[in-house]
Every structure is written in structure tokens, then in C-alpha cells.
Amino acid sequence: MALHPVRLVASSLVSLWVLLGFHAAASHAASPLTFFHVSDIHLDPLYNAAYNYTTRCRPPSSQTLPPLRYQHSPSPTVDATVGLYGQYGCDAPMNLIQSAFTSMTSVNAKPSFILFTGDMPAHALDPTTWLNTVNKVPEIVAQHFPTSPFYPSIGNNDVYPEYIIQCSDKNLATLWNSAWSKWIPSDQNVTFLEMGAYAAVISPGLRLLSLNTLLYSTRNPNATLPIADPCGQIQWLKAQLQSAKALSQQVYVIGHIPPCLDSFVFLPLWVEPYHTNIMSLLASYNDTISGMFFGHTHRDEFRVLSYSNDVDLAILIASSMTPVYDNNPSFKMYTTSAASYTPINMVVYMLDLFLANLVGQGNFTLEYTYSE
Numbered sequence: 001m002a003l004h005p006v007r008l009v010a011s012s013l014v015s016l017w018v019l020l021g022f023h024a025a026a027s028h029a030a031s032p033l034t035f036f037h038v039s040d041i042h043l044d045p046l047y048n049a050a051y052n053y054t055t056r057c058r059p060p061s062s063q064t065l066p067p068l069r070y071q072h073s074p075s076p077t078v079d080a081t082v083g084l085y086g087q088y089g090c091d092a093p094m095n096l097i098q099s100a101f102t103s104m105t106s107v108n109a110k111p112s113f114i115l116f117t118g119d120m121p122a123h124a125l126d127p128t129t130w131l132n133t134v135n136k137v138p139e140i141v142a143q144h145f146p147t148s149p150f151y152p153s154i155g156n157n158d159v160y161p162e163y164i165i166q167c168s169d170k171n172l173a174t175l176w177n178s179a180w181s182k183w184i185p186s187d188q189n190v191t192f193l194e195m196g197a198y199a200a201v202i203s204p205g206l207r208l209l210s211l212n213t214l215l216y217s218t219r220n221p222n223a224t225l226p227i228a229d230p231c232g233q234i235q236w237l238k239a240q241l242q243s244a245k246a247l248s249q250q251v252y253v254i255g256h257i258p259p260c261l262d263s264f265v266f267l268p269l270w271v272e273p274y275h276t277n278i279m280s281l282l283a284s285y286n287d288t289i290s291g292m293f294f295g296h297t298h299r300d301e302f303r304v305l306s307y308s309n310d311v312d313l314a315i316l317i318a319s320s321m322t323p324v325y326d327n328n329p330s331f332k333m334y335t336t337s338a339a340s341y342t343p344i345n346m347v348v349y350m351l352d353l354f355l356a357n358l359v360g361q362g363n364f365t366l367e368y369t370y371s372e
Contacts, residue, residue: 033112033203033341036104037332039256039295040320042157043133044091044122053089056124056324065124068324083357086329091122092322096329096351097137099362100321101144103349104331111148111333113202114141117295117318118155118256123162130160131174138179150183153210154196155256155295156217163219165196165212167231172196195231199240202252206290206341207244209237211255213294216274223271234277241285250290250341253282258294258315260303264325269296283311290341292316298325300332300348316346323353330367346370 046058056065084095121133141150156163159171172193181189188198196212215230216223222230229235244251259270259279268275282289292315300319306312319330330350334343350367 032338032344033206033336034108035112035334036108036114037117037293037316037318037334038100038104038114038321039117039318040119040155040298040322041097041137042091042119042122042320042322042324043097043137044093044125044322045129045133045136046122046125047086047090047093049083049087049093053087057087057090057093068123084360085351085356085362086323086353087357088323088326088353091324092329095362096323097140097321099351099356100329100331100364101140103351103362103364105144107333107347107349109145111145113149113151114145115252115254115293116150116152117254117293118153119157119295119320120155121157122322123157123324127160134158134174135178138182142179149202151200151202151208151210151254152180152183153254153256154212154214156214156219158256159214163214163217164222165214165220166222168194169196191236195233195236197233197236201249203341205249206252207240207249208252208254209240211237211253213255213257213259213270216259216270216278217257218268218271223274230274234274234281237278238281241281241288245285245288249288251285251288252290252341253292255294257296258303258317260305260315263297263299263301279305279313283313286311286313290336291343293318295320298322298327300330316343319348319350328353329364331364344371 048057048059051057051059084093085099086093086096120137121130125133158175159165165171176189176193184192184198185200192198198210200208202208212233214220215233241251257269259275261267262269292313294315294317297317298320299317301317303315303317304312305315318332319327321329321331323329328350330348333347335345336342337344347369348367349364351362351364356362
């Protein structure tokens with residue numbers, strides 16, 4: 001049942017970065033950085049192993065569940081094994097998420113930092129359960145990584161109702177008042193509460209910019225309004241890139257919804273002209289950007305986006321911890337070069353969900369190493 005990732009024929013990630021115009025800047029790092037990339041946790045506290053994908057592994061109720069972007073394709077062999085660690089076509093139970101973070105600590109108990117590209121709660125939760133989940137996931141993170149910096153970006157299920165957000169949205173205050181205020185630099189509170197974005201210096205010479213991509217989502221009705229720059233985030237991004245370049249800093253850009261086509265229905269995920277405006281801006285700073293990381297598609301993949309001046313931009317997309325779209329749960333670990341912050345290797349760990357339920361053990365194992 002494992003879904004094989006898109007793989008590149010190259011010796012290292014830096015080969016892709018150089019090929020696509022992301023050039024290593026002057027040396028800043030004294031030693032290589034190692035960090036995790038986690039996305040789309042979708043913890044479901046309503047999960048019940050007595051039920052299956054037809055009710056999203058929840059007890060039947062009068063609640064009408066909205067359709068997913070991709071509907072589970074049942075397999076008599078695979079679906080016969082429902083257990084503690086979840087089921088294909090359903091969101092993640094607590095046992096799965098606890099096992100994922102425990103496995104991460106076994107791989108590296110003290111990473112340089114952790115990137116989280118959105119979506120803590122499961123799909124289609126009621127408001128109370130949603131809020132409890134928003135508060136529960138940070139507890140799991142703190143339990144396993146009490147001292148590791150954790151940098152989140154807002155996913156479509158991190159707000160309620162899903163996807164819908166605007167400037168100074170109450171959802172932003174809800175997130176800030178949970179654990180997000182502990183994760184995000186305190187001097188970024190005004191920016192975050194206004195637009196859902198923030199900046200952080202995560203290592204000498206490396207700045208992280210977290211974007212609120214919901215502002216441009218085709219499923220956010222506010223994104224279709226005739227507003228040139230929702231919440232001023234594009235201007236903020238430009239100022240941050242200018243500042244980083246002036247200080248000879250490299251930049252990581254993270255966000256939830258990637259600026260590309262949906263992996264299932266092959267339609268744009270961002271509204272125009274925001275897509276063109278932001279990606280053109282990023283292309284003009286390709287020498288400053290050392291990496292762009294997204295989630296949302298629930299697939300381990302990369303995208304190459306071509307823009308003017310013969311600039312190609314590469315974005316790295318993490319698969320999900322939830323198996324709701326028939327994928328095995330996974331997480332990634334990156335290593336950067338010692339001379340720059342360009343990623344040079346990626347290791348992916350996954351849980352064979354069918355086997356985990358069969359033997360009653362949720363140990364994530366090595367799926368592949370990019371450099372090998």
C-alpha cells in the first residue's frame with residue numbers, strides 16, 4: 001500500500017538547487033544543520049477503530065461530512081486490518097501521532113529545528129473538538145521536543161471554518177493564544193495577528209519567512225475580492241527579502257498551500273494574480289532563497305515552477321502524517337551543507353500502516369535516502 005515518492009536522479013539536493021537557480025551564498029554555518037519537515041498531522045480525537053472509512057472511522061452521527069479532495073479506494077485485503085494506528089481513508093488517531101513523534105526522537109532527539117507546514121486538526125471537526133485539538137498537538141510536540149525550535153505555518157484546517165480567513169482574523173488570536181506564541185518570536189506578534197505571517201532568524205545568516213497562504217487559496221472566498229495585496233503580506237515579504245539580502249542572510253520560505261496545481265484535480269491552488277505576483281517576487285530573489293517548503297497535497301513530491309528571466313523555482317512538499325488520502329504516514333529530515341544553508345540530503349521515514357496494525361507496533365522506518 002506504500003505510495004512511492006517522486007524521486008530525482010541526482011547525487012544530492014544541492015544539485016537540484018544549483019540547477020534551478022538557488023545558489024549557495026557565503027559561508028555562515030559553522031556546522032551542518034539537521035532539521036525535520038512535518039506536515040498535515042490532522043489529529044482526529046474522534047477516531048474509533050470499530051468503524052471504517054465510510055464514516056471516516058468515527059461513530060455514525062447526523063453530521064454530514066463534507067467530501068474530501070480525494071476519496072478512498074477500498075481494498076478488501078488492506079481495509080480488513082483496522083487498528084490502533086489508523087486506516088487509509090481516515091484521519092490520524094492519537095496513537096499514530098504519538099508514534100510518529102516518538103520515532104522522530106529516535107532518529108534525532110535534538111534537531112536544529114522543526115518545520116511544520118500546517119494542519120494540526122482533522123477534517124470536519126465540530127468547533128469544540130477543533131479547538132481542543134489545536135491545543136493538544138502543541139502538547140505532543142512539547143512532550144517529545146521540549147527544547148527544539150518549532151516553526152509553524154497556518155494550514156486550512158488550523159482555522160475554523162476551514163480555509164476562511166481575513167486580516168486580523170479571530171483564528172489568528174486563537175492560534176497565538178495556544179502554543180504558537182511560544183513558537184513564534186515575540187516581536188512578530190503584531191505581524192502574525194494582522195496577517196498570519198512572521199519572520200525568524202533560525203541560525204546566524206539564515207532567516208525563515210512563514211507565509212499565510214490561505215489568503216490566496218481558491219477555496220477562501222475572501223481571496224476573490226478585488227484586493228491587490230491582502231493584509232499587506234506581499235509588501236511585507238518584499239521588505240523581508242530586501243532586508244535579508246542587505247544583511248547577507250539566506251532565506252527559507254515556508255507555507256501550507258503550495259503555489260501550484262492540486263495533486264488530485266489538477267486545478268490551481270492559488271488565485272491569480274497573487275500567484276504570479278508572489279512567485280515573480282521570489283524569483284527576483286533566487287540568490288537569497290535557499291529553500292521553499294510546503295505541505296497540503298499529502299504527497300511526497302517536488303515542483304519546478306518556471307518564471308521570467310530563465311529562473312526556475314523548486315519547492316519541496318512534505319507528505320502527511322494522516323493516511324486520509326491513502327498514503328502511508330511519513331516525515332522528512334534534511335541536512336544542510338556546512339558552507340551554506342542549502343539542503344544537501346533528505347531522508348524520509350514512513351509507517352507501513354497495514355503492517356503496523358497487523359503486528360500492533362507503530363515504528364516508523366527508513367523509506368529512502370535521497371543521496372543514495
